[in-house]
Amino acid sequence: MSDSLTAPVLLEYPAPGVALVRLNRPHATNALSLELQALLSHYFIELGSNADVRCILLTGGDKVFAAGGDINSLAGVGPIDIYQRHTERVWAPIQHCPKPVIAAVCGYAYGGGCELAMLADIIVAGQSARFCQPEIKIGIMPGIGGTQRLVRAVGKAKAMRMALTGQPITAEEAWISGLVSEVVADDQVLAHGLKLAQVVAAMPPLAAEQIKEVILAGMDAPLEAGLALERKANALLFASRDQKEGMQAFIDKRPARFEGH
Numbered sequence: 001m002s003d004s005l006t007a008p009v010l011l012e013y014p015a016p017g018v019a020l021v022r023l024n025r026p027h028a029t030n031a032l033s034l035e036l037q038a039l040l041s042h043y044f045i046e047l048g049s050n051a052d053v054r055c056i057l058l059t060g061g062d063k064v065f066a067a068g069g070d071i072n073s074l075a076g077v078g079p080i081d082i083y084q085r086h087t088e089r090v091w092a093p094i095q096h097c098p099k100p101v102i103a104a105v106c107g108y109a110y111g112g113g114c115e116l117a118m119l120a121d122i123i124v125a126g127q128s129a130r131f132c133q134p135e136i137k138i139g140i141m142p143g144i145g146g147t148q149r150l151v152r153a154v155g156k157a158k159a160m161r162m163a164l165t166g167q168p169i170t171a172e173e174a175w176i177s178g179l180v181s182e183v184v185a186d187d188q189v190l191a192h193g194l195k196l197a198q199v200v201a202a203m204p205p206l207a208a209e210q211i212k213e214v215i216l217a218g219m220d221a222p223l224e225a226g227l228a229l230e231r232k233a234n235a236l237l238f239a240s241r242d243q244k245e246g247m248q249a250f251i252d253k254r255p256a257r258f259e260g261h
Contacts, residue, residue: 008036011043014194017054017201019047029067030060032112037090044093051260054201054208056097057193058120059104060113062186065129068111071138087144094119095145098209100200104193105129106186108168115142118149121212123179124193125171126186131179132168152219153179204242204258210234 005024012020021043023030030036047053060066074082094101094116103120108130117123117131125131133146141147142163151159154177162169174180184192200208210233218226237243241261249256 007039008033009039009043014057015198015201017052018057018194018197019050019053019055020057020059020194021047023058023060023066026061026064028070029064030113031067031070032116033070034073034085037087041090041093044097048093048097048099053099054203054205054260055197056099056101057104057197058101058116059190059193060106060109062106064107064113065103065105065109066113066116067108068113068134082143091119091144098212099205100208100212102193102197102200104189105131105171105180106189108132110134110168111142111146112144115144115146115149118145118153118179122181122196123174124189124196125174125180125183126189127171127183128186129171129174129180129183129189130168131162131171131174132166133163134166134168136164137166150179153177202258204240204246204256205260206240206242207237210237 008023008025010022010024012022014020021040023036023040025031025033025036044056047056100122101120102122102124103117104124105117106126106129109117110130110132111134114131114133133142133150135141135143135146142150147159147163150162153159154162158169158177161167169177169179171180171183175183214226214229214233218229221229242258245258246256
């Protein structure tokens with residue numbers, strides 16, 4: 001666990017192979033302060049290179065995942081100041097994390113909170129969760145991927161409606177739209193997310209990393225290019241000991257023991 005329970009982000013290891021990253025600014029509805037973003041970036045750099053971590057579970061509080069950017073740090077700031085913050089560098093370790101990332105979302109994920117959730121590979125949402133890009137209401141627009149990832153997740157029509165009206169969608173609407181992976185009862189979100197993370201962590205990590213890499217790279221590539229990436233990655237996995245172990249375990253009708261080699 002992180003050094004202080006008052007830190008804006010807490011790091012825990014609740015199960016073998018699983019890291020739990022928890023946003024921890026309940027007094028500010030988990031608004032994404034510069035300090036919180038920097039610590040989040042630091043942890044993802046650390047976890048991305050930690051061979052003992054096979055899946056990362058990202059969550060907020062019971063009532064709110066994250067309310068978005070910290071408006072107090074944005075009001076009165078000029079364009080050069082915003083540019084020089086280089087949020088793309090801060091968020092890059094999350095965007096490019098090689099490990100599977102699961103977001104467990106309770107309550108509302110607004111603005112930067114919605115953008116943060118969309119960086120995850122799997123989103124588990126509580127029934128009362130809400131997703132929103134409300135930036136237009138304060139004279140700005142999504143600035144850390146909201147216009148780009150949202151349209152890729154839900155399509156042009158729904159993305160335009162969310163970004164141009166600033167109105168939230170429910171967890172059920174988000175599931176139907178393809179924004180979230182599944183919806184569960186509010187009091188089961190974290191437990192379900194942890195169970196899912198343990199399932200992923202038990203899989204061969206090299207295969208998990210290659211699946212994530214090829215899906216993400218292939219999303220914006222022509223079909224033939226994506227299929228070529230898939231064939232190469234699949235062939236590469238046949239050089240791993242985990243592939244040999246997985247297939248032998250299947251033949252022997254016993255559980256496989258994957259070591260990440």
